[in-house]
Amino acid sequence: MNAKEIIARRAALEPSDNNLINLGIGLPTMIANFVPADVEIVLQSENGILGVGPKPAPGEGDWHIYDAGGGLVTVKPGAMFFDSAYSFSLIRGGHVDITFLGALQVDEQGNLASWMVPGRRVTGMGGAMDLVVGAKRVVITMEHTQKGTPKLLAACTYPLTAVGVVDRIITELAVIDVTPKGFVVRELAEGVTFKDVCDVTDAPLIPDDQILKMRLAGVDNREDDRC
Amino acid sequence: MDKVVSAAQAVSHIRSGDVLLIGGFLQWGTPETLLKALLERDVHDLTVVSNDTGTGETATICLMQQGMVSRIKSTYIGANSHSGQMLIEDPASVELIPQGTLAERIRAGGAGLGGALVEVGLGTVAAEGKPTLEIDGKTYLIERPLRGNVALIYATVCDKAGNCFMKGSTKNFNVIMPLSADIVLVEAESIVDVGELDSELIHVPGVLVDYVCQREDV
Numbered sequence: 001m002n003a004k005e006i007i008a009r010r011a012a013l014e015p016s017d018n019n020l021i022n023l024g025i026g027l028p029t030m031i032a033n034f035v036p037a038d039v040e041i042v043l044q045s046e047n048g049i050l051g052v053g054p055k056p057a058p059g060e061g062d063w064h065i066y067d068a069g070g071g072l073v074t075v076k077p078g079a080m081f082f083d084s085a086y087s088f089s090l091i092r093g094g095h096v097d098i099t100f101l102g103a104l105q106v107d108e109q110g111n112l113a114s115w116m117v118p119g120r121r122v123t124g125m126g127g128a129m130d131l132v133v134g135a136k137r138v139v140i141t142m143e144h145t146q147k148g149t150p151k152l153l154a155a156c157t158y159p160l161t162a163v164g165v166v167d168r169i170i171t172e173l174a175v176i177d178v179t180p181k182g183f184v185v186r187e188l189a190e191g192v193t194f195k196d197v198c199d200v201t202d203a204p205l206i207p208d209d210q211i212l213k214m215r216l217a218g219v220d221n222r223e224d225d226r227c
Numbered sequence: 228m229d230k231v232v233s234a235a236q237a238v239s240h241i242r243s244g245d246v247l248l249i250g251g252f253l254q255w256g257t258p259e260t261l262l263k264a265l266l267e268r269d270v271h272d273l274t275v276v277s278n279d280t281g282t283g284e285t286a287t288i289c290l291m292q293q294g295m296v297s298r299i300k301s302t303y304i305g306a307n308s309h310s311g312q313m314l315i316e317d318p319a320s321v322e323l324i325p326q327g328t329l330a331e332r333i334r335a336g337g338a339g340l341g342g343a344l345v346e347v348g349l350g351t352v353a354a355e356g357k358p359t360l361e362i363d364g365k366t367y368l369i370e371r372p373l374r375g376n377v378a379l380i381y382a383t384v385c386d387k388a389g390n391c392f393m394k395g396s397t398k399n400f401n402v403i404m405p406l407s408a409d410i411v412l413v414e415a416e417s418i419v420d421v422g423e424l425d426s427e428l429i430h431v432p433g434v435l436v437d438y439v440c441q442r443e444d445v
Contacts, residue, residue: 046326047252048396063255064383064395070253070282070306081395083402083430084252084278085334088327092347116352122314122323123305124279125353130327133347163350 024101051079256397262286337406378408385415389436
């Protein structure tokens with residue numbers, strides 16, 4: 001299983017039944033594929049859909065129905081369409097239960113940098129700033145390092161998307177929560193030690209009292225889940 | 228009142244220096260026929276307000292390539308290479324705005340509000356130079372209302388009086404912008420007689436719309 005799939009399968013265990021979920025572009029879109037069958041989630045696309053369904057078969061689909069990445073989608077029964085002001089009222093107003101998105105850097109204060117690398121072409125923040133400020137819970141899904149360079153830091157160095165908003169980070173190595181004390185490691189992936197994670201993290205890590213083995217959706221999780 | 232005109236007649240109301248509110252989200256639901264007609268006009272120094280200034284396949288980029296656009300206010304310009312180039316060459320010409328804040332500023336501009344108070348952007352570059360206000364112990368950015376001289380809007384169905392229906396996810400900024408511009412131009416895939424469009428399906432009332440033209444196959 002590659003890193004992205006590990007991350008997506010772990011993230012798929014985060015939503016509760018009937019949660020309103022927003023998935024960022026890229027890796028987060030994989031999460032919907034792995035959400036357990038007994039958990040029903042409502043997916044929002046910030047360009048104006050509640051109830052996003054799967055992509056249509058190639059050559060099918062209606063160009064009036066597309067997601068925030070510009071790709072055609074289908075909608076589920078009971079879906080609704082609306083304009084951007086309403087969409088961001090849902091987002092800013094605290095009605096989104098979880099927003100999953102990628103990051104360039106996250107620091108131990110929960111600060112998030114996800115939209116701009118100094119010296120590189122700037123594309124704009126889109127809806128990311130609104131989502132991370134407004135959602136009840138912000139879960140970052142990302143590979144633990146950028147080709148070996150740590151992305152979990154004591155303090156972000158890139159321009160911020162928002163201050164103090166991140167609740168949880170899920171990487172292919174670990175599940176880490178942002179707490180008032182700093183980063184707390186809650187779960188470790190199979191075969192990964194606490195030291196392994198510390199070695200690729202540029203911030204102090206606090207081991208949880210009882211670190212669990214990382215659970216993955218759709219994979220038999222061992223009964224003894226102590227690490 | 229019959230508001231149906233040609234696309235060329237519709238865009239004849241645009242003047243140099245105008246602020247244009249352009250509906251659409253990435254490559255979909257953009258007013259392509261109006262924008263292409265505008266390419267034939269000799270106007271310049273335009274400001275484009277748009278979610279994303281379109282993509283390499285949509286017509287906003289053509290306005291830019293012809294040197295008609297001096298300023299951009301947008302949330303995401305990653306799909307329009309010319310917008311990215313403007314940001315590099317003249318950073319002051321491009322204002323990047325969080326998407327919900329852009330929507331709310333436009334809504335405020337059309338709803339008689341003096342602005343919007345938002346937490347989004349606090350502690351980031353989006354807050355630079357903006358005043359804040361504390362209400363009930365929470366700090367908010369004061370975001371100013373945003374209006375345009377002309378709005379260019381896509382509709383799926385529009386009746387001859389300008390009542391509009393926007394299908395699926397083409398509502399985006401197309402539904403918000405007509406409140407916030409002095410002149411509203413609509414291009415519609417289908418133009419019908421008044422009464423043919425179910426009142427329950429009207430997203431923009433015709434009273435806000437000045438001119439309607441037929442969308443060409445794009």
